[in-house]
Amino acid sequence: MKVPFIDLKAQHLPISDELRRVVSEVVESADFSGGSFVQKFEEQFAAYCGTKHAVGVGSGTDALWLTMKAMGIGPGDEVITVPMTFFATAEAITMTGARPVFVDVDRESFTLDPEHLEKAITPRTRAIMPVHLFGQTASMDAINEIAHRNGIPVIEDASQAHGATYKGKKAGSLAHAGCFSFYPAKNLGAMGEAGAIVTDNGDLAEMLRCLRNHGQDSKNHHPVIGWNSRMDGIQAAVLQLKLRRLDSNNELRRRHAMAYSAALDSFDGIVPPCECVDAAHVYHIYAIQAIDRERLIKTLTEQGIGHGIHYPVPVHLQPAYRKLLGHQPGDFPVSEQSAKRFISLPMFPELNEMQIAAVIDTVRNAVNSRRAA
Ligand SMILES: Cc1ncc(COP(=O)(O)O)c(C=O)c1O
Numbered sequence: 001m002k003v004p005f006i007d008l009k010a011q012h013l014p015i016s017d018e019l020r021r022v023v024s025e026v027v028e029s030a031d032f033s034g035g036s037f038v039q040k041f042e043e044q045f046a047a048y049c050g051t052k053h054a055v056g057v058g059s060g061t062d063a064l065w066l067t068m069k070a071m072g073i074g075p076g077d078e079v080i081t082v083p084m085t086f087f088a089t090a091e092a093i094t095m096t097g098a099r100p101v102f103v104d105v106d107r108e109s110f111t112l113d114p115e116h117l118e119k120a121i122t123p124r125t126r127a128i129m130p131v132h133l134f135g136q137t138a139s140m141d142a143i144n145e146i147a148h149r150n151g152i153p154v155i156e157d158a159s160q161a162h163g164a165t166y167k168g169k170k171a172g173s174l175a176h177a178g179c180f181s182f183y184p185a186k187n188l189g190a191m192g193e194a195g196a197i198v199t200d201n202g203d204l205a206e207m208l209r210c211l212r213n214h215g216q217d218s219k220n221h222h223p224v225i226g227w228n229s230r231m232d233g234i235q236a237a238v239l240q241l242k243l244r245r246l247d248s249n250n251e252l253r254r255r256h257a258m259a260y261s262a263a264l265d266s267f268d269g270i271v272p273p274c275e276c277v278d279a280a281h282v283y284h285i286y287a288i289q290a291i292d293r294e295r296l297i298k299t300l301t302e303q304g305i306g307h308g309i310h311y312p313v314p315v316h317l318q319p320a321y322r323k324l325l326g327h328q329p330g331d332f333p334v335s336e337q338s339a340k341r342f343i344s345l346p347m348f349p350e351l352n353e354m355q356i357a358a359v360i361d362t363v364r365n366a367v368n369s370r371r372a373a
Contacts, residue, residue: 001358003346005306006185010350011249015241019191022237034213034230041236042196044243048163049172051198053205056231057212060159060181063195064092066229067155067177068127070207073098077126081157082112083314084335085131088181089157090315094324098126102316104332108274109133113334114142121150128154132161132171134310135187135253135284136276140166140174147175155179159195160284162188163250167278172198182239187253187284188246190235252349253283256356260286260345263360267367271341285310288363289341292370296343299366305359308344 012019031037038056046054057063073079075097081089083102093100103120106113112130128147130138138156147154154175158164161171162180172178180186182194197208207224210217215226261272269291275281287310290296300307314335316327329336345359 001354002304003306003351003355003358005308005344005346006348007350008184008189008348011348015245018241019238022241023234026233026237029233031233033232035233037233037236037240038231041231041240041243044240045196046198048243048246049170049178049198051173051178052200053202054196054198055205055208055212056236057195057197057208058229058231059193060157060179060183060195061088061092062212062227062229063159063179063181063197064089064129064155064157065095066208066211066227067179067197067204068093068096068098070204070211071127071153071155073126076124078122078124079127079129080112080117080120080125081129082131082133082335083316083332084110084133084311084338085157085315086159086311087315087318088159089129089131090321093129099124099325100315100321101125102327102332104334105133105338106139107334109136109138109276109279110334110338111136111138112143114139114146117143117146118150121146121152125150125152128152129157130154131157131159132164134273134287135161135164135282136273137161137164137166137171137174137279139276141278144175153177159183159186161282162186162284163246164282165280173200176201177204182235187250187282188239188242191238192232192235194231194235194239196231249349250282252351253286253347254281256347256349256351257281257283257286259353259356260288260360264288264363267363268371269367270363283347285344286347287342287344289338290343291341292366293341293343295370295373296363296366299369300343300362303358303362303365305362306346309342310344311342312339314339 077098159181211226
């Protein structure tokens with residue numbers, strides 16, 4: 001049985017009438033760029049995350065970049081983040097003119113390791129940006145404590161963690177600001193590109209609203225230089241509809257992850273993801289570690305089981321950052337080792353029991369063939 005890595009068509013089929021209806025509402029109102037649909041979504045998303053404000057923007061990358069711009073971060077500054085993330089986290093830092101300073105991840109959650117954080121702080125550090133990798137929050141108490149002691153704001157990259165919680169509080173509400181991507185494949189995905197920032201800080205939200213709209217605070221009055229990163233009305237209408245299903249879909253993802261982990265836990269050379277105390281994982285990505293990844297990839301490919309690698313090269317070893325920052329293999333060993341071992345299995349709410357069983361059987365076959373070899 002073939003199993004896709006992700007199946008957006010399966011997600012949209014049961015809500016296709018509603019999707020058409022909400023898109024036609026936007027078409028009929030012609031409220032395409034910013035406007036009432038965006039405002040409504042912002043209110044709903046802020047309430048969902050438990051923050052006072054949400055600001056819709058064009059993408060998750062813009063959310064990160066504009067948040068740092070709004071905080072006045074620029075050339076000569078440093079922002080601490082992790083190398084085990086999607087490239088955009090570091091890219092957004094670089095695009096402000098600041099320098100990304102990497103801190104390795106821990107061996108359990110693969111999120112920013114607070115043990116290494118303090119020694120990465122310098123007088124130039126202007127923000128700390130933990131990434132809630134794969135849908136699990138970073139160790140926020142320890143990170144916030146170090147940040148607070150050093151007077152540095154924390155910006156969560158929550159692009160993979162819509163609805164994840166830490167000690168019962170939602171991702172995005174755990175620090176000064178939380179940045180989200182609504183790229184279509186995310187747990188809350190648009191039908192195109194979109195992103196948002198959530199925060200309790202009214203001044204920050206106001207500056208972000210200004211920056212995303214060419215630095216305007218009112219029509220034709222530009223107190224600062226901004227950009228065009230307005231969320232569009234169609235995405236906001238789709239996101240309002242999908243937000244209502246986010247918790248139940250996350251619950252399904254968690255259930256599938258439990259089924260995978262219960263079986264894979266006993267397989268030789270396979271390490272399922274770990275759920276940390278205090279963090280409720282929402283499994284945007286279900287990534288296992290495989291000692292013999294090549295063999296597993298070969299078997300999955302032969303059997304038509306979708307898979308991915310998140311991420312095969314840690315950001316500090318990407319050519320762009322090797323050139324810019326001079327990093328070498330060995331600089332961040334946990335990120336580098338996990339980049340060699342991670343493999344992501346099919347994960348989406350609509351997965352059925354037969355598909356899950358087919359994935360597990362295929363991993364078992366790969367493990368057995370390794371043992372026999
Ligand atoms: C951790 C992380 N940060 C940032 C982004 C960037 O989001 P976008 O693709 O919406 O610009 C992504 C999206 O893939 C991501 O996974």
